[in-house]
Amino acid sequence: MLAEAKELWRFRELLVSMVERELKIRYKNSLLGFLWSFIIxxxxxAVLTFVFGNFGSIGVxxxxxxxxxxYLPYLFFQQSVLDSAQSILMQLPLVKKIYFPRELxxxxxxxxxxxxxxxxxxxxxxxxxxxxxxxxxxxPFQPTTWMLVPLLMMTVMLSTGxxxxxxxxxxxxxxxxxxxxxxxxxxFFLSPITYLSEMVAYSRVxxxxxxxxxxxxxxxxxxxxxxxxxxxxxxxxxxxxDGVKHSSVPIDxxxxxxxxxxxxxxxxxxYSVFNRLKWKFVERP
Amino acid sequence: MMDERIPAIEVRSLRKRFRLQNAAIxxxxxxxxxxxxRSVKEFEALKSISFDAYQGECVAVVGRNGAxxxxxxxxxxxxxxxxxxxxxVRGRLAPLLELGAGFHPDLTGIENIYFNAVVLGLTRKxxxxxxxxxIAFSELGDAIHSPVRTYSSGMTARLGxxxxxxxxxxxxxxxxxxxxxxxxxxxxCLRRVSDFRAAxxxxxxxxxxxxxxxxxxxxxxxxxxxxxxxxxxxSEILPQYLASS
Numbered sequence: 001m002l003a004e005a006k007e008l009w010r011f012r013e014l015l016v017s018m019v020e021r022e023l024k025i026r027y028k029n030s031l032l033g034f035l036w037s038f039i040i041x042x043x044x045x046a047v048l049t050f051v052f053g054n055f056g057s058i059g060v061x062x063x064x065x066x067x068x069x070x071y072l073p074y075l076f077f078q079q080s081v082l083d084s085a086q087s088i089l090m091q092l093p094l095v096k097k098i099y100f101p102r103e104l105x106x107x108x109x110x111x112x113x114x115x116x117x118x119x120x121x122x123x124x125x126x127x128x129x130x131x132x133x134x135x136x137x138x139x140p141f142q143p144t145t146w147m148l149v150p151l152l153m154m155t156v157m158l159s160t161g162x163x164x165x166x167x168x169x170x171x172x173x174x175x176x177x178x179x180x181x182x183x184x185x186x187x188f189f190l191s192p193i194t195y196l197s198e199m200v201a202y203s204r205v206x207x208x209x210x211x212x213x214x215x216x217x218x219x220x221x222x223x224x225x226x227x228x229x230x231x232x233x234x235x236x237x238x239x240x241x242d243g244v245k246h247s248s249v250p251i252d253x254x255x256x257x258x259x260x261x262x263x264x265x266x267x268x269x270x271y272s273v274f275n276r277l278k279w280k281f282v283e284r285p
Numbered sequence: 286m287m288d289e290r291i292p293a294i295e296v297r298s299l300r301k302r303f304r305l306q307n308a309a310i311x312x313x314x315x316x317x318x319x320x321x322x323r324s325v326k327e328f329e330a331l332k333s334i335s336f337d338a339y340q341g342e343c344v345a346v347v348g349r350n351g352a353x354x355x356x357x358x359x360x361x362x363x364x365x366x367x368x369x370x371x372x373x374v375r376g377r378l379a380p381l382l383e384l385g386a387g388f389h390p391d392l393t394g395i396e397n398i399y400f401n402a403v404v405l406g407l408t409r410k411x412x413x414x415x416x417x418x419x420i421a422f423s424e425l426g427d428a429i430h431s432p433v434r435t436y437s438s439g440m441t442a443r444l445g446x447x448x449x450x451x452x453x454x455x456x457x458x459x460x461x462x463x464x465x466x467x468x469x470x471x472x473x474c475l476r477r478v479s480d481f482r483a484a485x486x487x488x489x490x491x492x493x494x495x496x497x498x499x500x501x502x503x504x505x506x507x508x509x510x511x512x513x514x515x516x517x518x519x520s521e522i523l524p525q526y527l528a529s530s
Contacts, residue, residue, distance in 0.1 A: 013403055013407075013408045013409055014403050014404060016409065017399060017400050017403040017404075017409065018400075020399075021389065021392065021396070021400050024392060024396060025389060025391055025392065028391045028392065028432075029391060093386040094386050094387055094404070095364070096359070096364055096386075097362065097364065097380055097386045097387070098362050098364065098379075098380050098387075098404060098405070099362055099363035099364055100404065279365075279366045282359070282364050282365060283303055283304070283365070
């Protein structure tokens, strides 16, 4: 694996070029270009503010901030894995023509998406600042905001591991792409993205089972990350369920330790599967 | 015969075997139905071939479809892993990228130059330094700012050629295309190719165009079913090759 890392370093110029190309292609034929990567989170915020502020109110102030905190990293995770899945097949003519470390292709997709995630978070913090100025509510920065760094690292490792795995397998079995799409879709609902993990904690089924559902639920690294982003970037919310006010339910940091473990394992598994298969990409009939 | 020349490519008993699966790969179904997967056939695309290509030389590989020409280029470009044997390339090797391989249709000529030149081994700084030279050589003028999808095949080939000859490769792998564009451009390519060879560059050319082979190659390798059946000057080999088909 060290030899592979060295090889990657040797090809860093190409990686940068691939990322640039990826970013250019994405918005090539659009008038607003890169602005789209700010417009999407901005519009999402506006729509969410309206929808949850008026329809699905659970008594949480600036609920859209809570949604965004989890939705932005989820969007990165989903998009980078799905883009990776396609990356090798889309570039197969080039792959068949010249040597370069094959992992550059999925990595370029992931890095390009990561840049979009960072611009998304820029919008996120700008939004928090805006709320703060307007309502003098919670400060846009929590004492635990620094946790964004380890959270992002875990998210990137998890996405990269899964992206490498899926891109290698999809080159041989195109079912993998569809399967991944379904898994992503299910993970979206199985993780606290459009709702809060407090709703899981105070749910009847969780209360009946002595809190086990809540624990099991957060063994899913995507769920733990979504709750994690909220917990460390935003003030603890007070939720109103069935007219009763409940305090926020933080998760034990041990869940994030578990998530870090899963992410690293995913990265190692993904990369070793990729390395085992990468020479066969071109020999695919 | 003592040879004073320095080999740019040394190929030693190079062998490449492909696994052909009857059911082919393509869906999970074929992977799951493993008991049906008995028909794994092996196909030897190259059967232990050896040759040298020297600096300043242009070697053409001729042969029918399926003789192993592209496999040879693929092995030298490190796209395939050899089953057996080895090869050595002195200096940097660059394949001439054709339409569809390196070019993205939605990107402009300039953007494609940047990407392709870096794929072929330049740093971005080096590309910036010689971008004007590449554009001038391609003779694309203002079209260089248009997306490549608007180019004619001749224009694309010119762009590919302009990039390939500006990346300071020591060995060029050429698949089919060498004469692109009109007469003037072709003359320029010829001059450039001879300059390249005078400076010690080596060209490995695969072509069905026997005229191209006659025009460029010093030496011919005749590949047949994965083996070199004859080797010599184009005037020796080509008549035999033509007679055999």
